[in-house]
Amino acid sequence: xxxxxxxxxxxxxxxxxxxxxxxxxxxxxxxxxxxxxxxxxxxxxxxxxxxxxxxxxxxxxxxxxxxxxxxxxxxxxxxxxxxxxxxxxxxxxxxxxxxxxxxxxxxxxxxxxxxxxxxxxxxxxxxxxxxxxxxxxxxxxxxxxxxxxxxxxxxxxxxxxxxxxxxxxxxxxxxxxxxxxxxxxxxxxxxxxxxxxxxxxxxxxxxxxxxxxxxxxxxxxxxxxxxxxxxxxxxxxxxxxxxxxxxxxxxxxxxx
Numbered sequence: 001x002x003x004x005x006x007x008x009x010x011x012x013x014x015x016x017x018x019x020x021x022x023x024x025x026x027x028x029x030x031x032x033x034x035x036x037x038x039x040x041x042x043x044x045x046x047x048x049x050x051x052x053x054x055x056x057x058x059x060x061x062x063x064x065x066x067x068x069x070x071x072x073x074x075x076x077x078x079x080x081x082x083x084x085x086x087x088x089x090x091x092x093x094x095x096x097x098x099x100x101x102x103x104x105x106x107x108x109x110x111x112x113x114x115x116x117x118x119x120x121x122x123x124x125x126x127x128x129x130x131x132x133x134x135x136x137x138x139x140x141x142x143x144x145x146x147x148x149x150x151x152x153x154x155x156x157x158x159x160x161x162x163x164x165x166x167x168x169x170x171x172x173x174x175x176x177x178x179x180x181x182x183x184x185x186x187x188x189x190x191x192x193x194x195x196x197x198x199x200x201x202x203x204x205x206x207x208x209x210x211x212x213x214x215x216x217x218x219x220x221x222x223x224x225x226x227x228x229x230x231x232x233x234x235x236x237x238x239x240x241x242x243x244x245x246x247x248x249x250x251x252x253x254x255x256x
Contacts, residue, residue: 011228014039014042016226017079019072019204020087021062027139028186030216031086034224040084043075045147062115072122081130084227085123087116087138087161092154105153112157113164120168124176135227139184139219142242158182158240162238168185169236177235179226184242204249209244 013035023032023044032055036042044053045060052225060071076082090112095104120136141158148155162180169178185204191213196200205213222241225231 009230011038011170011224011230013224013228016040016227017082018076018084018086019073019082019119020055020062020086020088020125021042021115023045023055023086024048024053026113027053027183027186027216027219028088030222031088031220033141033152034217034220035084035086035227036222040227041079043079045071046089048213054131060120063110065118065121066117067103068118069122071128072119075079076126078092082123082126083130083134084225085134085136086227088118089115090139092151092159094150095153096150097152100153108153109160111156111200116161117164117189117249120164120178124168124172127176128172130175133177135231136168136176136178137223137226138162138178138180139223140165140238142182142184142240142245153220165238166236173191173235177226177231179231179237179239181219181222181226181239181241183214183219184208184211184240184245185213187215194251207246208216208242212243214241214243 018035020028020042022028024046032042034043036055042055043058047061049059050055058074059072060067061175063069072082077079084162090110116138123134123136140161142153143155144158144162160236165178165180172178175207191201192198195204218241222239226234226239
């Protein structure tokens, strides 16, 4: 404690137990690693067990509410608490809205919105009974705050996730904090294939004011902050992590 009575700036999650859905690969794996770097005990879940993992893996299809409830009860029973839940599982292939079948649209909503609700519900039941409560962090996307051509169902689901974040934050305060990280374009191992090569990745990155795409580490560090005591007064927040967003199209047109 400093002379002014302030806690030194640091993030120490020692003694905390965290769940990261979809935490076996990609952004989720980096989130799990950074939570562990801060001292947390991390459990990751997915439908298929990874070949190797730094963290405890438990199989779970987060689209199924019963499986999620069993998962959370098991974590709390084995570790004595659940302090952080990160809703990271999600994604969508590109499908034109005119061609999206009812089955496809429902599947995308189940993975990107319904699953987050089931995890949040189960986590809240545990966290409300804990003296120190807990923190839920939802990984959203800029697709939920702007048009999402080619991924209409995904954009709709992420928009719903942001509203869900706001609502749960109010309903579950003060014990449980619920926040979101709205990620922009993030460079991953799939970026080259997704954008069509290194030159196109570079061109896309140059449309961002920060002149680069985000990295999984950028997202992970934001999650660690929101899960930590440094964000003790943050709930219902949406942390925009998009490098400044996009240049307005009319300004680009005026410059050409």
